[in-house]
Amino acid sequence: MLKINDLKAGIEENQILKGINLEVKAGEVHAIMGPNGSGKSTLSAVIAGNEDYEVEGGSITFNGEDLLELDPEERAHNGVFLSFQYPVEIPGISVSNFIKTSISEKRKAQGLEPLPTKDLLKMMREKMELLSIKQGYLSRNMNEGFSGGEKKRNEIFQMAMLEPRLAILDETDSGLDIDALRIVANGVNKLKSADNATVVITHYQRLLDYIVPDFVHVLYNGRIIKSGGAELAHELEEKGYDWVTKEADKQWA
Amino acid sequence: MSEQKRQSEDELLEKVTSTEYKYGFTTDIESDTIPKGLSEDVVRIISAKKNEPQWMLDYRLKAYKAWLEMEEPDWANVSYEKPNYQDVIYYSAPKQKPVLDSLDDLDPEMKKTFDKLGISLDEQKKLANVAVDIVMDSVSVATSFKETLAEKGIIFCSISDAIQDHPELVKKYLGTVVPARDNFFSALNSAVFSDGSFCYIPKGVKCPMELSTYFRINEAGTGQFERTLLIADEGSQVSYLEGCTAPMRDENQLHAAVVELIAMDDADIKYSTVQNWYPGNAEGVGGVFNFVTKRGICYKNAKISWTQVETGSAVTWKYPSCILKGDNAIGEFFSVAVTNNRQQADTGTKMIHLGKNTKSTIIAKGISAGKSDGNYRGLVKISKGATNSRNFSQCDSLLMGDKCGSHTFPYIEVKNNSSKVEHEATTSKIGEDQIFYCNQRGIGTEAAIALIVNGYCKDVLNQLPMEFAVEAQKLLEISLEGSVG
Numbered sequence: 001m002l003k004i005n006d007l008k009a010g011i012e013e014n015q016i017l018k019g020i021n022l023e024v025k026a027g028e029v030h031a032i033m034g035p036n037g038s039g040k041s042t043l044s045a046v047i048a049g050n051e052d053y054e055v056e057g058g059s060i061t062f063n064g065e066d067l068l069e070l071d072p073e074e075r076a077h078n079g080v081f082l083s084f085q086y087p088v089e090i091p092g093i094s095v096s097n098f099i100k101t102s103i104s105e106k107r108k109a110q111g112l113e114p115l116p117t118k119d120l121l122k123m124m125r126e127k128m129e130l131l132s133i134k135q136g137y138l139s140r141n142m143n144e145g146f147s148g149g150e151k152k153r154n155e156i157f158q159m160a161m162l163e164p165r166l167a168i169l170d171e172t173d174s175g176l177d178i179d180a181l182r183i184v185a186n187g188v189n190k191l192k193s194a195d196n197a198t199v200v201i202t203h204y205q206r207l208l209d210y211i212v213p214d215f216v217h218v219l220y221n222g223r224i225i226k227s228g229g230a231e232l233a234h235e236l237e238e239k240g241y242d243w244v245t246k247e248a249d250k251q252w253a
Numbered sequence: 254m255s256e257q258k259r260q261s262e263d264e265l266l267e268k269v270t271s272t273e274y275k276y277g278f279t280t281d282i283e284s285d286t287i288p289k290g291l292s293e294d295v296v297r298i299i300s301a302k303k304n305e306p307q308w309m310l311d312y313r314l315k316a317y318k319a320w321l322e323m324e325e326p327d328w329a330n331v332s333y334e335k336p337n338y339q340d341v342i343y344y345s346a347p348k349q350k351p352v353l354d355s356l357d358d359l360d361p362e363m364k365k366t367f368d369k370l371g372i373s374l375d376e377q378k379k380l381a382n383v384a385v386d387i388v389m390d391s392v393s394v395a396t397s398f399k400e401t402l403a404e405k406g407i408i409f410c411s412i413s414d415a416i417q418d419h420p421e422l423v424k425k426y427l428g429t430v431v432p433a434r435d436n437f438f439s440a441l442n443s444a445v446f447s448d449g450s451f452c453y454i455p456k457g458v459k460c461p462m463e464l465s466t467y468f469r470i471n472e473a474g475t476g477q478f479e480r481t482l483l484i485a486d487e488g489s490q491v492s493y494l495e496g497c498t499a500p501m502r503d504e505n506q507l508h509a510a511v512v513e514l515i516a517m518d519d520a521d522i523k524y525s526t527v528q529n530w531y532p533g534n535a536e537g538v539g540g541v542f543n544f545v546t547k548r549g550i551c552y553k554n555a556k557i558s559w560t561q562v563e564t565g566s567a568v569t570w571k572y573p574s575c576i577l578k579g580d581n582a583i584g585e586f587f588s589v590a591v592t593n594n595r596q597q598a599d600t601g602t603k604m605i606h607l608g609k610n611t612k613s614t615i616i617a618k619g620i621s622a623g624k625s626d627g628n629y630r631g632l633v634k635i636s637k638g639a640t641n642s643r644n645f646s647q648c649d650s651l652l653m654g655d656k657c658g659s660h661t662f663p664y665i666e667v668k669n670n671s672s673k674v675e676h677e678a679t680t681s682k683i684g685e686d687q688i689f690y691c692n693q694r695g696i697g698t699e700a701a702i703a704l705i706v707n708g709y710c711k712d713v714l715n716q717l718p719m720e721f722a723v724e725a726q727k728l729l730e731i732s733l734e735g736s737v738g
């Protein structure tokens with residue numbers, strides 16, 4: 001589904017991603033871990049098409065299509081979803097209006113009429129229930145005055161509404177309380193299918209107890225320096241990053 | 254219905270994909286025009302052509318004399334080449350049959366204009382029925398709306414007709430809120446106004462529909478001097494809509510309207526404007542100069558609410574104001590002013606509190622893009638006798654790009670200490686991060702800007718009647734096309 005080959009990207013003179021290789025197949029869950037500033041959010045931004053970052057080399061294909069050729073909204077239409085580490089406020093636009101616009105634009109790109117309001121509302125209710133979201137939430141303005149946890153939940157709500165093929169969750173767990181973490185993780189699990197894939201970026205093993213990954217990768221200084229199964233996350237939780245990063249430092253010195 | 258809806262969607266798409274001013278075209282209608290320039294004779298000719306009574310001519314002549322002694326104001330934060338007032342044509346009335354049997358009888362040029370504006374056939378029929386003062390009913394499809402109004406004793410006609418048919422009302426109220434000498438442009442307007450609207454709502458009557466008027470500039474080089482007089486008698490209610498589009502021109506067009514509102518005890522007037530005069534091309538050549546004086550007076554427990562969405566004109570100078578004369582009177586001003594390319598706007602409001610317990614609210618949202626300049630200028634004046642009065646003002650500016658400017662000039666005078674004035678101001682930019690966030694959710698950049706701008710203007714757009722709000726949203730979208738990225 002997603003193939004990243006020797007991806008190099010950065011900002012101005014500063015190369016942040018220094019040759020990323022990653023393959024994610026349909027039905028899989030990948031976890032990306034790594035110290036602060038290692039390039040995890042940058043990787044997700046480049047996949048989503050944030051033009052702040054310049055791609056200097058390598059390729060990204062999504063279901064065989066060259067993703068780098070597409071505008072960010074086209075990538076979204078093709079099923080790429082990014083749950084932002086820092087969701088953005090859109091003052092004056094209600095959650096329901098935003099999601100309606102989002103879904104209509106996607107359908108328009110597919111040559112479909114907008115979803116009838118009745119169906120849309122029904123779907124919203126279902127997904128709200130799935131994520132234990134309280135009434136009154138739909139008419140609040142997008143992320144305006146939301147608490148940290150509410151913003152994260154709002155990201156997952158949008159994911160549930162958009163039903164993406166590839167969801168990248170950038171530290172969706174940070175800011176969530178214990179109950180919310182479980183609810184959100186359950187939500188993500190329920191949305192999982194053989195046709196879609198999930199990439200979770202996290203610092204904590206805790207989330208991976210709920211969303212069990214098939215693969216765990218360690219991103220460090222712009223490179224994936226180690227990959228393994230779910231057990232790797234436990235090992236990192238126990239020992240920290242030193243034992244993997246030291247080796248990498250030696251290799252790339 | 255669905256056909257119509259699809260049409261308007263197509264239209265919107267087309268607008269979104271073309272950056273040129275959509276309504277820029279001229280109509281070749283034979284006009285009854287007098288030569289250029291302004292003199293006492295011209296004032297007399299205008300009055301004579303309209304068959305006006307002596308008192309009206311006297312009023313005009315007095316205004317003309319006052320104007321001669323006045324100077325064009327230059328305190329506003331705008332710069333433009335002052336019009337040559339001797340190069341303007343002061344009278345021009347489209348020659349048209351007042352009532353038509355069917356659309357086939359409509360001047361084909363006028364028909365084309367309507368088509369270009371995307372006005373539906375039903376609306377065209379209604380529009381074509383009335384020649385100069387184009388009046389339409391925005392609520393019911395029935396053509397009998399004039400009758401409905403007449404049943405309630407409501408008078409809604411052109412000001413020229415009112416001068417003929419209701420001279421006592423016009424004579425009593427004209428110039429009482431905006432005296433001819435008020436300012437340079439009001440004096441000019443008082444001398445030469447060619448037409449406009451008149452409306453009277455009798456005591457206790459709630460106007461059953463929104464009254465709306467379309468104005469267009471139609472004659473090359475013709476200045477537009479509209480005059481609107483709206484009187485809401487005791488305990489009455491009315492919502493009035495005003496909207497304009499103008500044809501593309503190379504020379505600057507002068508527009509100096511005067512609007513006077515009178516809200517008697519317990520009356521309620523809601524006055525909404527969508528202004529879309531031609532702003533000039535990207536270099537600012539050829540746009541309309543819009544110098545408007547709008548003012549209302551509120552007697553006891555009365556309320557006047559001004560809502561405006563301003564997207565057009567090369568230069569705008571406009572301060573819809575409220576004089577809160579009676580106790581417990583309420584004044585409101587909700588405004589969105591957009592400037593793009595080389596547009597300049599100096600707009601705002603004045604709230605003059607005279608009565609006790611009077612309240613005013615000001616929500617002004619400026620949006621500047623391109624190399625434009627948007628200014629908010631507002632005066633809140635609470636007199637000594639206006640005890641326990643309140644004002645709340647919120648002035649926000651949104652900047653798009655880094656070549657535009659915005660300034661806020663709030664003037665506050667409070668002469669008693671039981672009153673309270675609150676002023677809030679913010680300046681913000683549309684963030685790249687907001688646009689990317691929308692993009693990531695499948696919303697393209699143009700649509701994202703429209704969405705963000707709509708959110709920013711929500712408090713004002715919410716004040717507009719439904720259909721007008723939709724039109725206003727379209728205009729915002731068109732006027733900000735290509736302004737980011």
Ligand SMILES: Nc1ncnc2c1ncn2[C@@H]1O[C@H](COP(=O)(O)OP(=O)(O)OP(=O)(O)O)[C@@H](O)[C@H]1O
Binds near residue numbers: 036037038040
């Ligand atoms: N827009 C930017 N401008 C300048 N530097 C940037 C920008 N975005 C990222 N960087 C730099 O690139 C490096 C990687 O940042 P990134 O946000 O991808 O890290 P991360 O792995 O997500 O970290 P965290 O775990 O703290 O979220 C950091 O050194 C960061 O300062």
Ligand SMILES: [Mg+2]
Binds near residue numbers: 040041042085170171
């Ligand atoms: Mg990060």
